[in-house]
Amino acid sequence: MARRLSYSARYAQSAEKLYQAQSIKQYWDDMMAGFQMISPHCEVDSFVSDETGIRVVLKQTIGRDQLPALAQTVMKKDMVITREETLGPFDPDNTKGTYNASIPAGPGSLNGWQELFPTENGGCTIRRTSEAKVFVPFVNGKLEQMILINLVDLFRAEAEYAKDWVDKNL
Template sequence: MARRLSYSARYTHPAEKLYQAHSIKQYWDDMMAGFQMISPHCEVASFTSDENGVKVVLRQTIGRDQLPPLAQTVMMKDMVITREETLGPFDPDHTKGTYNASIPAGPGSLNGWQELIPTDDGCTIRRTSEAKVFVPFVNGKLEQMILINLVDLFRAEAEYAKDWIDKNL
């Protein structure tokens, strides 16, 4: 059975400014450069921003020795994560998008949807993630670990977005 978790990042910037940042390739390139402190192999594999919205594919390699012990029992090699994230065309009331992550020969899936919503004092991105692991006995623990680590990632990305917008927009 899959596990779900929602996380909301609140911003003092208006929704259109956050969307604008996501629509600029340099935003993603700079984010991947920051990830290289943790994992030396990070890249923007593809990026599109047009009237249909934003679509970015990120690829990151995490060394097996950097994985938590529980994950090392399942992953016998370095973990290569491909993450695809989309936001539809900007809607000042409610912009919708999706994201997913895949790992070659990985024992599960991670999918989610995101919503960019204006608030009285800025905006919020609400992300709802669903993790499913197909390994008996440890599936629930791995799903929970994935979701907790994902929240940590989303928190770090929210701080990055705030800083990037302040410096660049």
């Protein structure tokens, strides 16, 4: 049975400004450069921003020795994560998108939905709902919960990054 978790990041910047940042490849390149402090192999694999929206594919390698003990029981090699994010064309009321992550020979799946919408104070919120499913008997529930908790930590770090990047670059 899959587990779900929602996370909302609130920004002082407008939804249009945050969307504008994410529609610039340098935003993603800079984010991957920041991840290299934790994992030396991070890159933007592909990036498209046009009238249909934004689509970015990120690749990150995490050394097996950096994984929690529970994850090491399942992953016998370094973990290569491919993450794809999309946002549709900008909608000032609610821009919708998706994301997913895959690991070659990984024992599960991670999918999610995201919404970017304005808040009353002139800022905006990105709400992400993630669904993790692991196909390993006995440890599946613990691994799903661990994935979702680590994902929230990632989203928090990315929200701080986004705030800083927009302030410095737009």
